[in-house]
Amino acid sequence: MKLGAITLDCPDPSVLAVFYQQATGLEPHPKSNADFAALSSEDGLVIGFQRVEGYRAPRWPGQTVPQQLHLCFKVEEDLDEAEARLLELGAGKPDHQPHEAARARVLTDPAGHPFCIVRG
Structure with a gap:
């Protein structure tokens, strides 16, 4: 078993993705959108950010x-x-x-x- 992704709940996925991109240098995932954004590492690990109403x-x-x-x-x-x-x-x-x-x-x-x- 190998960890493939970690996803964090948040009020604004794009804001959190930009923060972590600037902090880590990870690349934006091509399928990011307003409700789910993600960053990918070279080894394939994805950090995702999903919109949650009432977060x-x-x-x-x-x-x-x-x-x-x-x-x-x-x-x-x-x-x-x-x-x-x-x-x-x-x-x-x-x-x-x-x-x-x-x-x-x-x-x-x-x-x-x-x-x-x-x-x-």
């Missing part, structure tokens, strides 16, 4: 609206530089940071999904 963003670290999953990204650059670039792209930084700042950071994407950046 409620996860509340990190609380569980009133659980995160259900989060993505972790290895970064080759300095974590401070990666964090600054992601914040400029529209990420948020929650106050709660469960890891040592030198090792990993928790950020949120524009739809509120938490994700981690870790030193690669």
Whole structure:
């Protein structure tokens, strides 16, 4: 078994696809549309973003609206530089940071999904 795709619920798939494209450099999937957008990696993994009416963003670290999953990204650059670039792209930084700042950071994407950046 090999993982082929991960899909995130969101209010606006194209906005989230642009954020992750700029953050990761992944290529837009040719069948993206207003209700479903996706990015593809060279190894075939697809990250999808599907429109959900009445979407409620996860509340990190609380569980009133659980995160259900989060993505972790290895970064080759300095974590401070990666964090600054992601914040400029529209990420948020929650106050709660469960890891040592030198090792990993928790950020949120524009739809509120938490994700981690870790030193690669």
